[in-house]
Amino acid sequence: MEQYSSKVMEHFTSPKNVGEIENPSGVGHVGNPVCGDIMELYIKVDDKEVVTDAKFKTFGCGAAIATSSMVTEMIIGKTVDEAEKVSNRAVTEALGGLPKVKMHCSVLAEEALKKAIDDYRERSKDEKNNKDNKG
Amino acid sequence: MRVYLDNNSTTPISDEVKKEIVSAMDVYGNPSSLHQFGVEARNIVEKARLRIAQALGCDNQEIIFTGGGTESDNLAVRGYLKTTSKKHIITSAIEHHAVYNMFNELEKEGYRVSRIGVDKNGILDIEQLKEHLSEETAIVSIMLANNETGAVQPIAEVVSAVKSIYPHIIVHTDAVQAFGKMKFKVKDLGVDLLSVSAHKINGPKGVGALYVRKGVKIKHLVSGGHHERNIRPGTENVAGIAGFGLAAELSVSGIDRNNGQLEKLKIKFIKGIRESIDNITVNGDPEKTLSNTVNVSFNNVEGESVIMMLDMHGIAVSTGSACTSGSLEPSHVLKAMGADPVSSQGSIRFSMGKYTTEDEIDYLLEKLPSVIERLRKMSPLERESK
Ligand SMILES: Cc1ncc(COP(=O)(O)O)c(C=O)c1O
Numbered sequence: 001m002e003q004y005s006s007k008v009m010e011h012f013t014s015p016k017n018v019g020e021i022e023n024p025s026g027v028g029h030v031g032n033p034v035c036g037d038i039m040e041l042y043i044k045v046d047d048k049e050v051v052t053d054a055k056f057k058t059f060g061c062g063a064a065i066a067t068s069s070m071v072t073e074m075i076i077g078k079t080v081d082e083a084e085k086v087s088n089r090a091v092t093e094a095l096g097g098l099p100k101v102k103m104h105c106s107v108l109a110e111e112a113l114k115k116a117i118d119d120y121r122e123r124s125k126d127e128k129n130n131k132d133n134k135g
Numbered sequence: 136m137r138v139y140l141d142n143n144s145t146t147p148i149s150d151e152v153k154k155e156i157v158s159a160m161d162v163y164g165n166p167s168s169l170h171q172f173g174v175e176a177r178n179i180v181e182k183a184r185l186r187i188a189q190a191l192g193c194d195n196q197e198i199i200f201t202g203g204g205t206e207s208d209n210l211a212v213r214g215y216l217k218t219t220s221k222k223h224i225i226t227s228a229i230e231h232h233a234v235y236n237m238f239n240e241l242e243k244e245g246y247r248v249s250r251i252g253v254d255k256n257g258i259l260d261i262e263q264l265k266e267h268l269s270e271e272t273a274i275v276s277i278m279l280a281n282n283e284t285g286a287v288q289p290i291a292e293v294v295s296a297v298k299s300i301y302p303h304i305i306v307h308t309d310a311v312q313a314f315g316k317m318k319f320k321v322k323d324l325g326v327d328l329l330s331v332s333a334h335k336i337n338g339p340k341g342v343g344a345l346y347v348r349k350g351v352k353i354k355h356l357v358s359g360g361h362h363e364r365n366i367r368p369g370t371e372n373v374a375g376i377a378g379f380g381l382a383a384e385l386s387v388s389g390i391d392r393n394n395g396q397l398e399k400l401k402i403k404f405i406k407g408i409r410e411s412i413d414n415i416t417v418n419g420d421p422e423k424t425l426s427n428t429v430n431v432s433f434n435n436v437e438g439e440s441v442i443m444m445l446d447m448h449g450i451a452v453s454t455g456s457a458c459t460s461g462s463l464e465p466s467h468v469l470k471a472m473g474a475d476p477v478s479s480q481g482s483i484r485f486s487m488g489k490y491t492t493e494d495e496i497d498y499l500l501e502k503l504p505s506v507i508e509r510l511r512k513m514s515p516l517e518r519e520s521k
Contacts, residue, residue: 012443018513033477033516036437036465040515057515059480061439065513 004062005096011066016073019055026120028112037064037105041071041112045120049080056112063102067091067109075113084117086110137449138495142335142488143282143312143428144453149337149489151385152378156339159377166371167362176373183380187344190383191329192320194349199363200376203343204311204332205233210345210367211307211328212237212276214353216246221273225249227259228471231282234309235467238276251277256420257286257472265296274305279324280313283468283484284419285428287317294325305351311335311343315386316394316425327351331383333375337489338382342375386489393489397426400487400496404429407500412507416478418469427487432469432478435517436510441483444506450499453484477516 004012025045031038037060044053054072058065070091075083088106092098098106139147148156159179164172166180181195188195201207212234216224226238228250242248249267252260259277268275275297280287290308297304307328313319315336321329329346333339347353347366359368386393405417408431418430433441438454445452454466469479485499511517 012440013447015513029515033480034465036480038515057513057518059435059477059514059516060437062443064437065440 002099002101004066004099007094007096008063008066008098011069011095012062015056015065015069017053017055017069017076018057020057021053021055026116026118026123028115028117028119030108030111030115031060033059036060037108039064039068039108039112041068041109041116043075043083043116043120045080051075051078051080051083060105060108061102063098063105064108066095067098067105068112070095071109071113080117080120083113086113136495136498137451138498139451140485140487140491140495140499141451141453142491143285143484143486145334145340146337146488147490148334148339148378149382149385152338152382155381156374156378159374162373166373167360176371179373179377180371183376186380186384187331190387191314191331191346192322193346197321197346197349199345199347199366200371200379201343201345201367202372203341204231204309204330204335205343207311207330207332207343207345208233208276208307208309209237210353210356211330211347212241212274213356214366215274215305215307215328215351216241217354217356218352219273221271223247223249223269223271224273225251225264225267225275225277227251227253227277227288229253229257229259229281229283229286229468230276230278231309231311233311234276234278247271253286253471255473256423257281257284257418257468258420258423259288259293261289261292261296264293265300268297268301268304270301272301272304274307276307276309278309278312279319279329280310280317280425281419281468282312283466283482284430284472285312285424285486286419287313287423287425290324290326298325312425315383315390316427318390321346321348328353333379333382336382336386339375339378342372342379344379389489394426397487397491400491400493401426401429403493404485404496404500407496408503411500411504416474418472418474418482427491429485430469430482431485432474432482433507433510434478434481435514436481436507438481438483440510441481441506444510445499445502448498448502448506450502453486454482 021042024042028041040057042055056068058068088110092106164176166177305327311332314331327348332343414434416432465479
């Protein structure tokens with residue numbers, strides 16, 4: 001099999017931001033056990049629309065764990081709009097590349113991110129509506 | 136510490152075999168040549184043939200040397216199909232890719248294929264096999280021991296089920312994993328064709344053999360000279376064959392000693408992980424599997440990440456078969472056994488060999504629980520299952 005880059009190994013052996021966030025601003029859940037990978041991405045966003053924290057839980061191969069870890073690192077500190085532009089290409093590049101058969105892992109990470117952001121926007125819309133209704 | 140527990144993928148070559156190969160390399164004649172150089176090489180090949188025939192319990196004229204297990208499997212099935220116009224072929228749902236993919240291809244080429252299922256322990260359903268036999272059936276190919284689970288298949292019963300009704304149907308067995316690990320004689324099994332490979336028994340890679348029962352006709356797949364009774368043309372791999380001959384002799388003569396030791400380690404390992412790791416499934420019935428193989432599903436974690444983490448501790452294991460790791464599909468073997476997808480994603484094959492020691496199993500038992508715990512902490516499935 002094609003080798004993993006040293007960056008992938010680094011993120012696999014010492015993944016950053018493993019876990020869940022209590023009261024997250026958004027959650028993205030993608031994948032299913034039949035295809036072999038499940039990712040859960042949690043984000044915390046402050047009132048300036050900045051991602052202040054991100055955490056993940058992943059069931060999957062080394063590449064799935066490494067891409068999850070990398071994507072959390074890449075979005076912390078970015079605004080939601082900036083974070084949304086983090087693509088699977090960017091994640092793969094930051095990891096020093098992925099074996100061809102593992103490219104789908106980075107796609108999954110991008111999808112998880114997009115879903116977490118969508119979820120955040122849904123939730124803040126609801127919150128705003130709630131406030132408006134009250135006001 | 137470096138611990139090799141992937142002996143079903145391949146085995147370390149033994150010192151005795153290495154020496155045998157090196158000395159055979161000095162004999163550079165072509166075994167087909169008439170001069171002394173040729174005769175010396177021919178003698179080496181024929182000595183190895185005799186050794187393999189004795190290890191398998193057959194006549195030396197019934198052994199054809201090949202380029203490995205995969206080639207033996209293909210030569211057996213396709214080589215026989217070239218001699219008949221019958222278009223129905225039978226196999227099992229748990230074959231190694233050498234047979235599994237060949238049957239998929241034969242199906243595309245126009246053959247009707249029946250794939251016989253297995254029970255939850257991965258053992259062939261003979262009743263189902265009987266229902267599929269017909270006048271149109273050309274060949275039945277069922278492995279003797281499975282490479283992923285070690286499950287031993289009832290081949291003697293397969294042969295009698297087939298031959299009692301249809302004596303002309305040919306039975307082939309892929310004995311690549313069974314050879315040298317369990318006691319059998321081809322005559323007791325009653326098969327017509329049987330494949331073996333050298334690198335699974337501490338011999339060299341790229342050498343194998345096919346047993347062809349006297350009276351059974353098969354045809355060559357590649358064209359060439361008159362080597363190996365016209366069935367497998369090409370100048371013989373003399374040094375590799377010499378190594379294979381000795382490896383076969385050693386593995387069969389040492390089988391009781393090895394299996395005694397392996398059985399002890401297997402029991403220790405299974406007991407050890409059951410005590411230290413919860414939510415696991417041992418795939419297959421340990422009483423009906425090869426002494427060297429243990430296949431375990433660690434639920435809620437994925438196999439490749441387990442392999443990588445164990446690799447960092449110097450421990451080499453694999454998921455399913457070597458071919459499966461690297462591909463994205465879950466094991467067809469565990470699927471056929473009815474395992475659920477999450478559990479088969481987390482399956483790991485531990486395959487011991489004749490050099491495996493108790494210290495190595497202790498080391499594995501020391502490292503494995505923390506690896507699984509770490510990965511489970513990352514797994515979203517772990518929370519859901521609680
Ligand atoms: C059951 C079985 N059949 C066939 C093979 C293929 O043998 P070889 O690697 O010698 O081609 C293997 C080994 O990978 C095997 O385990």
